[in-house]
Amino acid sequence: MTKQIQNEKLAAEITSDPRWQSIVARNKESDGKFFYSVRSTGVYCRPACGARLARPENVQFFATTEAAEKAGFRACKRCKRCKPAGLSLTKANTAKIEKVCRLIERCDETPSLEKLAECAGMSIFHLHRTFKAVTGLTPNGYRAAQRTKRVRETLGKSQSVTDAIYDAGFNSNSRFYESANESLGMTPTSFRDGGVDTVIHFAIAECSLGPILVAKSVRGVCAVLMGDDPLQLARDLQDQFPKADLVGDESGYEDIVAKVIGLIEEPCIGLDLPLDIRGTAFQQRVWKALQRIPVGVTASYADIAKAIGMRKTVRAVAQACGANTLAVAIPCHRVIRNDGALSGYRWGVQRKRALLDREAQA
Numbered sequence: 001m002t003k004q005i006q007n008e009k010l011a012a013e014i015t016s017d018p019r020w021q022s023i024v025a026r027n028k029e030s031d032g033k034f035f036y037s038v039r040s041t042g043v044y045c046r047p048a049c050g051a052r053l054a055r056p057e058n059v060q061f062f063a064t065t066e067a068a069e070k071a072g073f074r075a076c077k078r079c080k081r082c083k084p085a086g087l088s089l090t091k092a093n094t095a096k097i098e099k100v101c102r103l104i105e106r107c108d109e110t111p112s113l114e115k116l117a118e119c120a121g122m123s124i125f126h127l128h129r130t131f132k133a134v135t136g137l138t139p140n141g142y143r144a145a146q147r148t149k150r151v152r153e154t155l156g157k158s159q160s161v162t163d164a165i166y167d168a169g170f171n172s173n174s175r176f177y178e179s180a181n182e183s184l185g186m187t188p189t190s191f192r193d194g195g196v197d198t199v200i201h202f203a204i205a206e207c208s209l210g211p212i213l214v215a216k217s218v219r220g221v222c223a224v225l226m227g228d229d230p231l232q233l234a235r236d237l238q239d240q241f242p243k244a245d246l247v248g249d250e251s252g253y254e255d256i257v258a259k260v261i262g263l264i265e266e267p268c269i270g271l272d273l274p275l276d277i278r279g280t281a282f283q284q285r286v287w288k289a290l291q292r293i294p295v296g297v298t299a300s301y302a303d304i305a306k307a308i309g310m311r312k313t314v315r316a317v318a319q320a321c322g323a324n325t326l327a328v329a330i331p332c333h334r335v336i337r338n339d340g341a342l343s344g345y346r347w348g349v350q351r352k353r354a355l356l357d358r359e360a361q362a
Contacts, residue, residue, distance in 0.1 A: 007057040014056040022047040023059070035062045037073040044068035045076035096120040097134040100127070101142065110143040133312045137282065145280060198244040202237060203253050204230045207261045209351050212327075213237060214257045215246075220274030224260055224327045226347040240325065263328050267295045267359045271329055279323065282313075286320035293334045296359045300338045322346055328355070 014020050022030035030047040037044035038054040044062065045051065062068040065075065100120050104110060111119075116139055117127040128138065135142055200222065202215035213233040215223035223240060225233045238246065256273060263271045277284060289307045293299050299307075301314045301321070308317075321332040324346065333352045337343045345352035 010057040011055070014059050017061070019047070019061055020056060020059070024053065026050065035065055035068050036060065037062065037068050037071065042073055043076045044073040049076055051076065093130050094134055096122065097131055100131065100139070101135070104139060104143050110140055113139065133310065135313075141281065145282070198241060199247060200237070200241055200244045201247045201253055202234075203248060203257045204233060205257050205261060207264050209264060209354060212257075212261065212264075214260045216253075216256060217276045219276035221256070221260070221326065221329060222276035222278065223325050224329050225325065226327050226351060260328065264355070265358075267355075273329075275326060275329055277326070277330070279320075282316065283320040283323055286317050287324060287326075287330045287332075290321070290324075290330050290332055290335065293331060298334050298336050298356065301335055302338060304335060318343075334359075 019030070019034055019036070021027075023036060026048045028048040032046070035044050035046060036054075037060045039058040039060065040054070044065070060071070062071070069075075097120065100116050103116065103119050113124045113128065116131075117124045120127050120130075122130065131137075131139055131142070137145060198217065200215050200217055202213055202223070204211060204213045206212070209226060210228055211226070211230045211233055213223065213225040213230075213236075214221060215225075215237055223237055225236055227233050227236075234248075259271060259273055262269055277287060279287065285308045286304060289304050292307070301317045302311070304317045304321075305311050305314045310316075317335075321335055322344070324330050324332045327333075327347055333345060333355045335343075342349050342352050342356075
């Protein structure tokens with residue numbers, strides 16, 4: 001076998017391997033999953049390395065850096081971002097921000113930016129920018145979110161709402177009550193008691209996608225749930241508001257249900273009902289971005305992360321979509337993966353496909 005034929009055979013084997021396409025595309029998501037070496041240079045690197053593309057017949061794949069080094073290759077030193085022997089810059093920054101987050105969580109008051117920057121080994125400007133890119137929040141916003149989370153966890157355990165608020169790190173009741181309605185969806189006392197004294201009206205009907213439950217509080221529609229079992233939908237609502245006063249099939253409520261069903265059957269008509277949107281500050285930013293996606297248009301999780309100014313929060317965006325309890329009203333079904341795949345959907349991928357097909361024809 002001549003050398004040319006041998007090289008062509010090696011090249012064909014490499015180019016037919018899916019890992020080669022990750023190298024060609026410099027796919028950052030493949031970093032850490034495998035490494036490749038180049039015989040002509042004697043180095044190995046990450047798939048996303050920005051170095052000049054090697055000839056495929058010179059490429060060899062390895063599962064670990066140890067295996068590449070054992071084969072006699074040395075780590076790429078082209079730039080900090082692609083040094084395979086250590087953490088990538090993104091992962092290194094994430095590790096530093098995680099350290100800062102733990103510091104914030106341990107302190108009664110948010111440490112100064114100077115102290116946080118010292119903890120991360122960054123400048124104040126770089127810390128502030130990187131912290132927001134990794135967490136989706138500023139350091140002060142992260143501290144506030146942690147305190148609100150702690151209030152949620154302790155409201156059911158404390159003897160009084162005041163104790164829970166102070167135990168969570170708020171210096172005064174007023175500072176927490178300023179945002180309590182948005183973060184809890186009700187008064188702290190009602191939240192502590194599982195929604196007691198909160199009246200939720202609901203009705204269950206049938207639409208072309210199966211059973212649908214629509215629930216409304218005094219603030220607006222607070223739940224739109226879809227599924228296969230009407231009883232399970234009622235149980236899901238009960239889990240959301242375990243001690244609320246759930247009132248079903250009240251006279252006059254049919255109009256609200258009809259408007260939601262109309263949105264499913266005729267997406268272009270829109271929904272002119274007020275919504276009672278309950279979630280964290282980050283979730284609400286994601287959900288507002290979803291509401292801006294036009295009918296018949298889809299967006300990726302990365303698109304939504306970019307729209308809210310937080311490009312590196314793709315995973316958190318996906319989690320916020322999954323936490324949405326207002327099906328169709330907040331159109332998380334219009335978010336798909338980068339490759340065009342539908343990915344998951346809280347109410348079933350088949351319903352997601354049906355909704356998108358219907359909207360594409362609208």
